[in-house]
Structures are given as structure tokens and as C-alpha cells.
Amino acid sequence: MPGISIKGIHMPESPIRKLVPYAETAKKRGTKVYHLNIGQPDIKTPEIALEAVKNSAIEVLEYSRSEGSEIYREKIAAYYKKCDINVTAEEIIVTTGGSEALLFALGTIADPGDEIIIPEPFYANYNGFATSANIKVVPVFSKFEDNFALPPVEEFEKLITPKTKAILICNPGNPTGYLYSKEEIQKLAALVKKHDLFLIADEVYREFTYDGVQHYSILQEEGIDEYAIVIDSVSKRYSMCGARIGCLVSKNKAVITTALKFAQARLSPPTLAQIACEAALETPQSYFEDVITEYVERRNTLVAALEKIEGVQVAKPKGAFYCIVKLPIKNADNFAQWLLESFNYKGETIMVAPAAGFYSSPNIGLDEVRIAYVLKKEDLLNAATILEQALKAYPNE
Template sequence: MPRLSNKGLQMPESPIRKLVPFAEAAKKLGRTVYHLNIGQPDIKTPEIALNAVKNSTIDVLAYSRSEGSEVYRSKIANYYKSHNLHVDADDIIVTTGGSEALLFAMGSITDPGDEVIIPEPFYANYNGFATASGVKVVPVVSKFEDNFALPPIEEFEKLITPKTKAILICNPGNPTGYLYTEDEMAKLSAIVKEHDLFLISDEVYREFAYDGLQHHSVLKDDTLKDNAIVIDSVSKRYSMCGARIGCIVSRNKNLIQTALKFAQARLSPPTLAQIASEAALETPQSYFDDVKSEYTDRRNTLVSELEKIEGVKVAKPKGAFYCIAQLPVDNAEDFARWILEDFHHNNETIMVAPAAGFYSSKGMGKNEVRIAYVLKEADLVRAAEILKVALEEYPN
């Protein structure tokens, strides 16, 4: 039998999706499953984006430019300028989701064996993107007790080697919901400039900052012009996960020219989805105000309900729409599978994402789960009730 690649064999499973077969089996038994495992918003996609596709008059669904249509990139640049972030259309490459933007970034700045430092827990697919690129993830632990704040900058200093190419952050964070402060961003800026590294900032949840707090983009710092790379996406901002449109943004011209070669190799991003995404940029501010208010209420409800459950601890998120909860179990993955396979409460159960898959360090997060509060408040209350009963009945 032909041998598979070591790279393929080492590709990690998604902690978000690996339990899907068990959820599907539960549904076939007639059970309702509350999906807290995946960041798929139930917020409606803006009508203006859907109508742009419905009303399109194109006769041939042709390729677009490899970097994305010039009109769309110009409008993205205007979006950033409206947030006081000054980039031009030529600083942007449209990608097939934020995932491809991350792959382009990894491919453009690293060689096999190079290292990227990432505060953990982090978005699980960073492990996959690194493996696909032959890159070593070097984790620096952010602590549950500190609400997953940026680790002391001295901890980053200890990890920098001649093979270090970048520091990668998610701001606001997936899976933690942590929002980096202006002071923390300044510290990261200083260290990447001192050591001549890239600072990759995954900012797909930029609009979701709560409690009057502000998001601080790496693009704000003009002194980071050559170091900063932003990863962005329409998926969460406009509830358009299925569009698969993102972008890589940098004022480093050499970086963009290099990433463009990767974009040319995959030909072009999806044409219809670009039409929808371009139209979505006309979404009024009232949409985002309503969405932020809705997620704030959902966060408050979920955290309040989780804190009522004996033995459960939860870190309060400041952005995005996820939280990390510690459960009174030894193995959260076993528990998450058990509640799908062997448990139900009035024919209902829940699906969560075991948090160990969001760490690179072995043994970390084994009693933690990531919960996405993308359901209506009443459903979140019910899901917390099911979790409480499940913990009481869990045999392990």
C-alpha cells in the first residue's frame, strides 16, 4: 500500500468538528442537540449581501483577479479607513476565507522548520496551518486565572530563537474571547521590532468588543508597517461563514507580492461570494450595534448560568462570542462524547468543543471546553440546565 505523508498523518483533527458523527447519531435518535461547539452565528446575513447575488446580471461566472476584484479591494480599504486604519487596495489580497489568508501568511514568511510563537489556547486550526506549512508552533501559556490576558513579555523573550519568524495572536480571541489592551499591543509591537519579527493579528472578530472596550488593531501602529500582517474575514462580521471570503492585509509590499504568488497558484477567490461581500460593506452601523448588543446579552446570560453550576468556572470574555469553561471532570473530551452518545435530558442534549485541541502543549485544557454563545438566550439557559444535569449524572 502506498505510504501517506508524515505531514498528512500529523495533521490534527478539529476539536470543533471531530464529535459531529456523535451529534448526528443523537439527532437520528430524535434528540435535539444544542450546538455550542462551533462559531456559526444564527444572526441573519444582511439582506443587501443576499440580494446582490440574487439580482446579479452576470452571464458568465468567470475568474476574478487572483488578488480579488479591484473594486472590492478598494471598498475594503475604505472600510479600514473608516476605522482610522490607513491601507490601500494594493495592501490587500482577497482570499478564500481567513483560513487561506493564514496559509498565505505562513507560506510567505516561513520555511520548513521555522517557528511561530502563539499564546495558547488558540484557534485550533493554527496547529493545522502550521503543520501544513512545516512550521513549529511554540506556545506561550496564557492562564485561565488571568482571564487569558497576554502572558508577560519576558515569556516571549525566552522563546525567541534564530528560527522564530513571527508572533501570532487572535484579537479578540478564539477560543477565549480575550481582547488585548492598548498596552499589551504596544508590548507586542516593541518585541517584534526589536527582534525583526512579523506580528500576525487575526482580527476577524474586530466588531465584537464589549463593555465599552475598544479593539486595537496592529494596523494602527505606523512603526509596524513592515512587521504587521492582518488576517480578516466576512464570516463572523456579516454572519456569512459560507461565503468563504477573507483577506490578508499588510503595508509590507514584499510580503504582499510574495503572498500574491500563492494567490495566483490557486487562481482566484470565489466570484459570487465577492459580489455578496462587496455589497455587505454597505451594511449600516445599526446592524452592528444590534448584533453587539445581542451578543453582550447572550454572554451575560451564559456566564451567569454557568456560574450557578457547582464545580464550573468560566473566564468572562471581552470580545468575540466564545468562552472557556472549566468543568469538574478529568477529561472533557470523554464527557463531551458521553453527553452525545449516552445522555439526554427530556430528549435534549448539548454539543461542546473540548478545549485540549486549542492548546499545543500536551496535557493542557483537559478539563476545559469552549462554548460558543451563538444561540438565543432562552436556548443558552436551557443548554446550561442540560449541562448541570449531565454533570450530576456523569459516571466518571
């Protein structure tokens, strides 16, 4: 029988999605499952975006331009200007989700065997993207006790080699919810200039910052135009995960020119989704204010409930809608599967994402899970109760 590629064998499973079959089986048994495992908001998509697709007069669903429609890119540039980020439509490439933007970025700046430094824990798919591009992830450890703040710059410098091409951050962070400060961004900016590296920032959660703290983009930092690459997406911003529209943004002309070749190879981003996203950019600020208020309440509700459970610790997030939770167990993968296969409380259980999959280093985060607080407050309280009862019943072998 023909063999599978080594790359395919080494491609990691998603800690977010790999337990789906167990969840589906639990549902078939009649168990209600609260999905805390995935960042799928229950917030309604802006009606203006849905109406734009419904009312489209398109008679032939044509290819769009490889870099995305000019009108949409102009509107994205106008959106960024409102965020105090000055870029032009020519410095934006529309992609099929933020995932494709990151793949384009990695393909543009790195060759097989090159290295990317990433503070861990990090978005699990970064491991998959790196495997796909034959790039080595070099993790720099951020501490639960520090709420996953940026590790000292000296820790980054210890890891830089001739193979290092970039530092990649997620800001605000998935899975930690940590929001990097302006001062932390400036430290990274100075570091990449000193060592002639790219700084890639996944900023898809830009709108979701809490407690009066504002997001600071790497594109706002002066002096690093040639070093900075931003990954963005509409998925979370407008609760449009299924649109699969993102973008790559950089003022480095060589980066844009090269990334465009990758964009041309895959032809074009989805036409109807761009129409929806173009309309979504007209969403009033009140929409975000309401959404942020809701997420703050959900965060506070969940964190307070978790902190009441014996043996549970939680890192309080400053942005996005995730938190890392440390549990009094030995192996979160086993626990998460047990929750779906063998446990229910009053006919209900929870699905969580084991956090080990968000680390690159082995045997780290084994007692941690990521929880997405994308459910209404009542459901989050029910989920916390189920977790408490599950921990009491779990054999923890």
C-alpha cells in the same frame, strides 16, 4: 498499499468538528442537540448581500483577479479607513476565507522548520495550518485565572530562537474571547521590532467588543508597517461563514508581492461571494449595534447561568462570542462524546468543543471546554441546565 504522508498522519483533528458523527447519530435517535461547539452565528446575513447575488446580471461566471476584484479591495480599504486603519487596495489580497489568508501569510514568511510563537489556548486550526506548512508552533501559556491576558513579554523572549519568524495572536480571541488592550499590542510591537519578527494578528472578530472597550488593530500602531500582517474575514462580521471570503492585509510590499504568488497559484477567490461581500460593506452601523447588544445579552445570560453550576468556572470574554469553561471532570473529550452518545435531559443534549485541542502543549486544558454563545438566550439557558444535569450524572471515570 501506498502509504500516507507523515504530514497527513500528524495533521490534527478539529476539536470543533471531530464529534459531528456522534451528534448526527444522536439526532437520528430523536435527541435535540444544542450546538455550542462551533462559531456559526444564527444572526441573519444582511439582506443587501443576499440581494446582490440574486440580482447579479452575470452571464459568464468568470475568474476574478487573483488578488480579488479591484472594486471590492477599494471598498475594503474604505471600510478600514472607518476603523482608523489606513491601507490601500494594493495592500490587500482577497482570499478564500481567513484560513487561506493565514496559509498565505505562513507560506510567505516561514520555511519548513521555522517557528511561530502563539499565546495558548488558540484557534485550533492554527495547529493544522502550521502542520500543513511544516512550521513549528511554539506556545506561550496564558492563564485561565488572568482571563487569558497577554503573557509577560519576558515569557515570549525566552522562546525566541534563530528559527522564530513571527508572533501570532487572535484579537479578540478564539477560543477565549479575550480582547488585547492597546498597551498589550504596543508591548508586542516593541518586541517584534527588537527581534526583527513579524506580528500576525487574526482580527476577524474586530466588530465584536463589549463593555465599552474598543478594538485596537496592529495596523493602527505606528512604526511597525514592515512587521505587521492582518488576517481578516467576513464570516463572523456579516454572518456569512459560507461565503468563504477573507483577506490578508499588510503595508509590507515584499509580503504582499510574495503572498500574491500563492494567490495566483490557487487562481482566484470566488466571484459570486465577492459580489455578496462588496454589497455587505454597505451594511448600516445599526446592524452591528443590534448584533453587539444581542451578543452582550447572550454572554451575560450564559456566564450567569454557568456560574450557578457547582464546580464550574468560566473566564468572562471581552469580545468575539466564545468562552472557556472549566468543568469538574477529568477529560473533556470523553465527556463531550458521552454527552452525545449516552446522555440526554428531557430528550435534549449539548455539543461542546473540548479545549485541549486549542492548546499545543500536551495535557493542558483537559478539564476545559469552549462554548460558543451563538444561540438565542432561551437556548443558552436550556443548554446550561442540560450541562448541570449532565455533570450530576456523569461517572467521571
